[in-house]
Amino acid sequence: MLETVQSNGIDRESSDKRKTRESTNTEFLELVGSRIKKIRKEKKITRKLLSEQSGVSERYLALLESGKGNVSIALLRQVAQSLDVEPEILVSNSAPINGESRLLLGLLAGLTSNDRLRFKDQLLRELRNSPANRSYRIALIGLRGAGKTTVGERLSIILNIPFVEIDREIEKLVDAPLSEIFITYGQEGYRNLEKTCLENVLSNGDNCIISTGGSIVQEQSAYDLLLSTCYNVWLKASPKEHMDRVVAQGDLRPIAGNSKAMEQLKEILIKRQSSYEKADVTVATDGKDPHIIASQILADRTLRKLIQHTN
Template sequence: MTEITNFRGESSPQDTRDHTEASVDGLIVRVGERVREARQRRGIPRRVLSEMSGVSPRYLAQLEAGEGNISIGLLQRVAVALDHRIEWLVGEDDPWTSDAVRVADLFRVANADVQQAALRILNPEPAEALRAKRVCLVGLRGAGKSTLGARLGAEMDAPFVELNAEIEEQSGMPVSEVMALYGQEGYRKLEAQAVSRVIATHETMILAVAGGIVAEPETYNTLLSHFHTIWLRASPAEHMERVRAQGDERPMAGNPEAMEQLKSILTSREALYGKALAQFDTSGLSEDEAFARLKDLVVDRGFLSA
């Protein structure tokens, strides 16, 4: 079509009307094609669709042929009968190749659990809501997680849980036996299950976890997402002395390189521990001093009043 312009080079009203009519014609054809394809995909004869929608077979035939200027009201009836959204029939994007439409179709036929899981992923809760009033203490053995965590729970009236105790309850055996029977991989699976269980069980809690959990990306990310995480750190020498003070000589027994190994572990995990929301160094502090600082940190950051 030759464009008609006025003396200022602008499109004329006639050209605008022609363009609008062409656009409307294109829309009618597109709607007809999509109604026909949707009906065929569902295996519905036109007669049945007519009965379901209340739109006459003749009108449906004209619509599918791109000849029927159907009203919005009637088109909505057809969309409902086809179990489609009306915008899928009139939108410019092809609904049969659109990821959004495919996801919607899969969502529609999924069971309730899958639908809820999809909604949580697609519309995640704010980080603070996910973390609720859960605090998780991370760090190597000897950092004070168990001692300070138990005191914090008692002081703040929050349940204190050691994740290894959860694993032992779940497995019915000590962690040492779990490791002996199932190895590191079996332990890590039980660890991940225990994390999921305490999240589902507690909105408010103090959790202490084993130092190596940070090396398991999926489990650690779950902790970071669902807990206000605090890294309790100390010097290698204090880590070692605190463990020995608990009566555990294993870190040094028969291993003259134990200290160097401990330093290496701390160095390798530093970036992972550093992902925690907060951290503080307990080196050189008495138990009371360390507890006072931990409590102040939790209160000041609002971790238990979220």
């Protein structure tokens, strides 16, 4: 009897591991497929032409781009050569770096620190003024309790584009809840994971609504990436509104045994305000229904131009 129970336990554990491997493999194939499709479209290469150049059938390329083709290393190399990229670009979890990007990185390495800062500021200004670069990916920023999830879901329905929460992407990547991630990896590890997931979302090139962590503005490289590739909306709420919403969600941790919780929240808002103000638009959310907030965001002239340009 005991042996049967132990055997069943081992079988369940093996089954769980097998399902995890299968899920990971599926995600990997989807990543490779989306990467190939994105690069092919950027280079304005039809699937038929890619098939002719790579020797890979058009039907198999279609399966590959949909994430259903279990490609061999040899075939992947053929496709990469025809796209004029290194094979690792197609399989990396990070955003792809092509030859031009490597050249720019080399040039930047030769600049002084001040020159790099000036170059970065100029580049960000140009990218933010280019509808083609930003499409209409809308990034919602602000502290927890600002309404990013509810407003993001509403915008997603109105615009019929996906809603992506970076914190949920981190949990999927690590296969652990956020609370455990902070314990295991710490704040710095979380920020590294946050940037990786943001790069992965942006690398797809798809229009979407992105909800970010409240502290993303403190990670300069990740925030610069967000500013240069998305239309950013600061959902601004008063300290009391932030606290009331978090508590209403059933999370009493911010105030449990902490008489200075409100003062600390005010300090965080003051510290981050100048960074939040770099957003394209600020929308006050105190006492407002998510539908009203979404309508205010969509009424912005700059965003309407981005949507019209994409459509």
